[in-house]
Amino acid sequence: MNVTFEELLAFSTVVNTGSITHAAEQLQQTTSGVSRALTRLEKKLNTTLLRRTTRRLELTAEGQLFLSHALRIIASVEEAEEAIILQRKEVAGLLRVNAATPFMQHVIIPLIGRFRAAYPLIQLELNTDDHIIDLIEKRTDVAIRIGSLKDSSLHARYLGSSQTKILASPAYLNKHGTPSNAVQLQEHTLIGFHATSGLNTWPILNDKGEILHITPTISSSNGEMIRQLALQGEGIVALSNFMTRHDQLSQQLIPILAHDTIYRDKPVNAVYYKNRQLASRISCFLDFLSKEINMQQLL
Structure with a gap:
């Protein structure tokens, strides 16, 4: 059969990047070269590893099975290369x-x-x-x-660990006021996540004594986008200290409801x-x- 390492690497990189073009860029090869390597591999295995559509590539059941073995072979080769390097103490x-x-x-x-x-x-x-x-x-x-x-x-x-705090910019608080409890908080513009609803659980109790789960007025799939919206004064957020520590030190974002916040180390x-x-x-x-x-x- 004589499957080559180049063919295994081409196959795994295409799967990882999602396209032949991106795989070629990562491998610093031509698109046609990567495509030919895939074709050779499928011919040698006498099976279809990837279904090609106009929009994307999908692994077949055989492709999924072969991928797990291919990744282990690639990892073994990388470890072998490193073993040689280690002999040179590098x-x-x-x-x-x-x-x-x-x-x-x-x-x-x-x-x-x-x-x-x-x-x-x-x-x-x-x-x-x-x-x-x-x-x-x-x-x-x-x-x-x-x-x-x-x-x-x-x-x-x-x-280490990080805590989540409820934060807003001075501009937002000057314009809309500072909520004094969880009930008032829910009357404000709240910025949260739409891809992971669990991240919309904020570290404060509602009027029923339960952890508050907010319905965002503005939502994003990305925490950094949420931080930027807060910095622009668009609403109130609940974000980890690791990404807002400098904003708090510079007072671009200010903790609110600090006495009611439930501080839990993540x-x-x-x-x-x-x-x-x-x-x-x-x-x-x-x-x-x-x-x-x-x-x-x-x-």
Whole structure:
């Protein structure tokens, strides 16, 4: 059969990026070259791995099965390459990191300069998703997850915790007034999420003594967009301190209903796949994050 590593890599990258064109860009190959590699692979396997439509590519059942094996082979090759590098006492290789957009922007990105200075041979690939991803399917080495962990197939490194506060800009409060309780709060313009309704549970009790679940006046799928709307004076938000700490220190966003707020620490963990040998580049990144984030105040 003689399936090649190039064909496996082309197939997995197309699945990961969602298109042949994007896969070609990531692999620094031509679109036709990636397409030919896929065609050769399907011919060798005598099966269809991907259904091609005008809008997207879909994995067949055979493709899903083959993908899991292909990703393990690719991971093994990467680990073998790193083993050779380690013999030269160098920490190098590709490190794929995934986090929610706000955490990537406000916590990870400011640390990248120092990490690169310490480990210049590590090649970083930073990705954002505002929902929980499958680390193997997305070919991710480390993902940052906020809140309780449920996936038993993952190892976790605790990095710290963050609290959620109810916030508004001075401009909004000057124009609309400051609510003094949860009932008044619901009469204001509330900015929340529409993709994940659980994030619309705010840390305050309603008039029935229950945790308040808001119906947003303005909603977004992205926490950073919600922060920007709050900074522009468009309404009241409930956001984590890790993304609003500087806004609070500069008084661009002001905590409200502080005496009624229920402060709960949400754990922040770096997770990685349990059944994969911990590569040195991953270990270095985890150690670096643990040290740097502990020096910061996520709360």
